[in-house]
Amino acid sequence: MPVDLRETRLPGVGVKYTFRTAIGGRLAVILHIDGQREIYFYRRADDDEPSAVIDLHDDEARQLGAIIGGAYERPQIVEDLELALGELHIEWIPVPDTSPAIGLTLADARLRARTGVTVIAILREPEPVSGAQPEDMIEQGDTLVGVGKGGQFVEFRRLLASGPFGDEAA
Amino acid sequence: MTLGELAVTIGLLCVLGLVARRFGLSAIPAYLLAGLLLGPNEPKVLSLIQPSEVTDFVADLGIVFLLFFLGLEFSLTRLTRTGRHVGLGGTVDLVFNFALGLIVGVAAFGFTFAGLVLAGCVYVSSSAIAVKGLIDFRRLGDDETDLVLAILVFEDLVIAFMLGFAAAGGGAPSETLVLVAKALGFITVGLAASRWLSRPIDRLLDRLPLEFFLLAVFGFLVSAAAIADQLGLSEAIGALMAGIVLSETSVREQIEDRFFGFRDIFAALFFFTFGLSIDIGAIPEVGWLVALAVVLTLVGKLGGGLIAGAAGGFTRRQSFNAGVALVAHGEFTIILAQLASENPLVGAGESRDLVAFAGLYVLATATIGLVLMKESKRLGRVFFPTPRLIEER
Secondary structure (H helix, E strand, O other), rough: OOOOEEEEEEEOOOOEEEEEEEOOOOOEEEEOOOOOOEEEEEEOOOOOOOOOOEEHHHHHHHHHHHHHHOOHHHHHOOOOEEEEEEEEEEEEEEEOOOOOOOOOOOHOOOOOHHOOOEEEEEEEOOEEEEEEOOOEEEEOOOOOEEEEEEEEEEHHHHHHHOOHHHHHOO | OHHHHHHHHHHHHHHHHHHHHHHHOOOHHHHHHHHHHOOOOOOOOHHHOOHHHHHHHHHHHHHHHHHHHHHHOOOHHHHHHOOOHHHHHOOOOHHHHHHHHHHHHHHHHOOHHHHHHHHHHHOOOHHHHHHHHHHHHOOOOOOOHHHHHHHHHHHHHHHHHHHHHHHHOOOOOOHHHHHHHHHHHHHHHHHHHHHHHHHHHHHHHHHOHHHHHHHHHHHHHHHHHHHHHOOOOHHHHHHHHHHHHOOOOOHHHHHHHHHHHHHHHHHHHHHHHHHHOHHHHHHHHHHHHHHHHHHHHHHHHHHHHHHHHHHOHHHHHHHHHHHHHOOOOOOHHHHHHHHHHOOOOOHHHHHHHHHHHHHHHHHHHHHHHHHHHHHHHHHHHHOOOOOOOOOOO
């Protein structure tokens, strides 16, 4: 799973990232100082001519990065996608419409203190909340992006679905 | 120089620059050629512009801006992060090519100061042309590009010390030692200042309205150049230091953005002005030197590239590509020759030959280098065929 990514500085040009793909090709991505990006693809790792070169402006590169990184549309396609980061997992947890947590801030819900899962972002229409703050409110239709250890998500989902929260919890 | 003459000059620079670009060549030889054509030497039909105080001053500004930008890219943190190839590759390149350059220098001027400067001219490749070639020919993704750029960084460092030497060296050994000490001191102060002064300079420049921001940076640059000039170190080192001091500040990118245009215009005029003083009449004397230097450059840069590449774990084809990228000579060769020709200790005859040599040598290597670079992968496959275990057919 871990990709052997190599970073090299190109003095006067920018930064270069290279890695070999699983099927034997080689990718080099160059970030120019002026924001331009170039992607070089070598079909076989030791080819001396690239099979393709792609030039991208800064905004195009960001868009492409977001699509490849899966920031777009992800929760709709796969409900329970998880990403293993060693021990840690990132999970997308839809808030049930009947959740007693709706209307509470993240701080009031005390999700982290009670389950160990940290909410890092909230996906909602039209603007997702990246970098969720304690004072952000949980709303109907939200999908929470949480980081935690594998087992902690069971309790997180249960708590989110049926509470109790606030004074009742004590 | 009148405005009309300037208009003709700029027009010719544009036309020749575009033609060079059309053929995938660098603009630097085109600008030199423009100067050669319009200058007072042969061909005399087109002689329109005389070197004067005005052209000299414009050329000075060109050097100042070129070195200022080199300094901006120079910062300590970047140097320490440019990776493993710098020391080894750079040393191989230096030993090989300075030695070969010395052969040409001694053949031309004997064991003199001018001979030493000429060796420097043959040693130092053109960063501008190499980087342009690497970008245009789609070489940035290749592994050996790291080696090329690392060697160029090393050359830049060596040149920083040679600039002061070219402008004011050549006296008694004791004077030369003093000069080297001064140059070292000046650059050390610059590096220290870039470390400790970057915060206050940042805060000051941040607060200035745009108009004064430009003036403040320009004023700082020109003062540094003037001080270095007064210390007998050449304006080039002062400009380099100004760049180094500002390279660690947060306004570096803003400065680069705003002064790019200045650099390009004054650098073009600098190369043009240098072209003015190239005397083709000196060809009988320097023609064979240029030919010798070109051959030795091919030997030195390609051989050095192969050795540095082998040491760095590259294949022979990759090392060949790296060596080819370093064949083109340009801005630093010209700057060294220009500074040395202004040095009072270099005789008029030597100075004329040095300028003619540098001009013709850059015209030749910049053209040959880029053509070779374009074809280097094809050539590499011919010279270093892939070994086969079983002969096909």
